[in-house]
Amino acid sequence: MKIYFAGPLFTPYERAYIDECAGQLRADGFDVFVPHEHELAQSDTTGTVIFAKDMGGLGPADAVLALLDGPMVDDGTACEIGIFYALMQSDSTKKGVVGLLTDLRGSRGESNGLNLFVEGCVEASGGEIVGSFEAALAALRRLRG
Numbered sequence: 001m002k003i004y005f006a007g008p009l010f011t012p013y014e015r016a017y018i019d020e021c022a023g024q025l026r027a028d029g030f031d032v033f034v035p036h037e038h039e040l041a042q043s044d045t046t047g048t049v050i051f052a053k054d055m056g057g058l059g060p061a062d063a064v065l066a067l068l069d070g071p072m073v074d075d076g077t078a079c080e081i082g083i084f085y086a087l088m089q090s091d092s093t094k095k096g097v098v099g100l101l102t103d104l105r106g107s108r109g110e111s112n113g114l115n116l117f118v119e120g121c122v123e124a125s126g127g128e129i130v131g132s133f134e135a136a137l138a139a140l141r142r143l144r145g
Contacts, residue, residue, distance in 0.1 A: 001095070001144045002031045004058045006081065007067030008074035009036040018067065021100075021133050025065070028137065030144075033057030058083060063095040063143050065136055066122070068129070069103035073118050081118060085125050095143040096127035100136045 005022055008014045015036055022032045035054050058064070064084045066077050081097055088094040099122045101114070114129070122129055127143075130136050 001062045001140070002033065002060055003140065004061035004064045004080065004084070005032055005034045005067075006064055006077045007100075008070060008077065014067075021065075021136075024133070024137065025140070028141070030140065033061060054080070055083075059087065062093065063127075063140060064097045064125075065140060066097055066099050068099045068101040068114060068118075073115055078115070078118050081121050081125075085121050088125055097122045097125040098127045098136050098139045098143070099129035100133065101129055101131060102133070 003025060005018055005025075007018050009018060018034055018036070022034045022037075025032045035057065038053055038057070058080060061084065064081060066081050067074075068077070081099075084094070084097055088096070099114075099119075119129065128139055130139055
C-alpha cells in the first residue's frame, strides 16, 4: 500500500521524526512517499514545482499519514488532507487518512485541540486520529486489510 506522509518538514527535528516513522512503515511493507526525500535544486523551489512534485506522491497514494503536531496543524498538511479527501470522492480504491497527534497540546482543549474542519475531514475519509506512532501503524495496517 502506498502512503503519502504529510507533515511539517521545516526543522531538523520534524524531518528526523518523519524519517524515523517512514523507516518503520517501510520495514512493515508500506511504500512511503516523504516530500522532503525528493529534494529539489534551489532554483526549483517555486510553488508550482513543489505542488507538482508533491501531487506526484499524493495522487497515486492509497492513504495519507498526517502529522498533526504543533500549536496548529501545518497549513500544507491541512491542504494535503483536503486534497486527498477530494481524490477519494472519485477513486474508491483510496483508503483514508490517519492523523498522528503526539503533541501534548492535543490532549487539552476542545476536540483534541485540532481545527474541527481538519478533524472532520480526517473522520469523513474513514480514517482516525491517534496519539502514537504505534497506533498510527495499527490504523494503517487496518486500512491495508
